[in-house]
Amino acid sequence: MTDSATTPGNTTDDVLDIPFPDAFAFDPSPTWARLREEAPAVRVRTLAGALVWLVTRYDDVRLVLADPRFSRAGVVAPGAPRVGVSRPLPGTLPTTDPPEHTRLRRLVSGAFSPRRVEATRPWVRGLCEELADGLAEGGDLRQVFALPLPIQVICTLLGVPYADRERFREWVELAYSLEVSERSRVEAAMAGLLEYVGGLVARKRRAGRSDDVLDELCATPLTHDELVAFAVNLLVAGHETSANQITSFVATLLRDRRHWERLVAEPGLVPAAVEELMRFTRLSDVGQLRVALEDVEVAGVVVRAGEGVMASIGSANRDPRAFPEPDELDLTRAPNQHLALGAGPHFCLGAQLARIELQEALWALLRRYPGLRPARPVDELVWRRVLVSGLAELPVVPE
Ligand code: HEM
Secondary structure, rough: HHHHHOOOOOOOOOEOOOOOOOOOEEEEOOOHHHHHHHHEEEEEEEOOOOOOOEEEEEEHHHHHHHHOOOOOOOHHHHHHHHOOHHHOOOOOOOOOOOOHHHHHHHHOOOOHHHHHHHHHHHHHHHHHHHHHHHHOEEHHHHHHHHOHHHHHHHHHHHHHHHHHHHHHHHHHHHHEEEEEEEHHHHHHHHHHHHHHHHHHHHHHHOOOOOOOOHHHOOOOOOOOOHHHHHHHHHHHHOOHHHHHHHHHHHHHHHHHHHHHHHHHHHHHHHHHHHHHHHOOOOOOOOOOOEEEOOOOOEEEEEEEEEEEEEEEEHHHHOOOOOOOOOOOOOOOOOOOEEEEEEHHHHHOOOHHHHHHHHHHHHHHHHHHOOOEEEEEOOOOOOOOOOOOEEEEOOOOOOO
């Protein structure tokens, strides 16, 4: 690791701070387009004070996500650059490289295979219908619908009691914080989450096998600590993303009602619309971090071994080199090779599950509430300043 990559404040201050000051809004900061055109690889300073490279063009983002010379294990090595307040847990899928990553991924790839996940679709559909009932008088779509759906799905698949959701939600909220002043609370939150899941895993080991994913993992050679880190990662990755996306998707469709009305009239477009909404709606105003294992040329610069590189999926998905009219929401866009679910060995494990949740969520809401509208102008709504971002609330009325 070079000192310049990690030392807080060690800059001549024309270095951009990330997230940008105009992040956390519906439309992407204009800085993304400027960087794509003028400086496709640029040094930025993270909130934790680390200096890292940022790449913004589609091809470069794809390369950094998928090329084994850019390591995820390096992100948790001692002295590694940090993006936010919390340190990612070592030994999980997102923090290991092949061959360790391949070994871990094999343990769960069966449980999340498209065939097994597709079998859950009727049950997910039923949950969507049930939760949609809760909006009959209007309310906050995030709290009433978008959060409970993926939480209930991932809890059931993993074997985590749904009744415990209040406890782990509070910890998860803090664990993604970008407020450096909250460091001690964030660390306490992560410790609480590990302790909670640790207790759960110990109980499951004693109780013997049933048929959920944690029970399957208990039967593998994973140590207790490995299993707990793995489970925390699945629990968090398995709901925070989908919940934010459901809320943002509905808000985006209602922001220009013609999109909502088109899907009401043509519900068969929902699968293509979900892909387009994934491309259009960025989940993070930061980027996916990797650490170079050797010197690598990318976007016209040489990234030195040990330096951090952030790949902005949100920016890649708006790159005119990859998508004609990238700032238009085109519900029938094809082809649509967006990077919202990543690329390469770390491609989203829950991709198929996410697609089912998003499609069924939209279908249920379109069917039940064709006249749905926001209770307040969506441009006035607040975005959460966290690593995996989305709207803080989406108050809606049925018509
Ligand atoms: C709309 C919803 C979702 C989005 C947009 C999303 C996005 C992503 C992205 C971009 C990555 C790759 C990150 C990187 O390469 O650095 C990823 C990885 C991952 N996702 Fe998702 N995800 C979603 C839902 C889910 C769900 C429902 C699960 C449930 C199991 C899940 C589990 C994971 C896991 C475990 C990884 C790490 C995979 C690995 O490193 O091998 N995700 N996700």
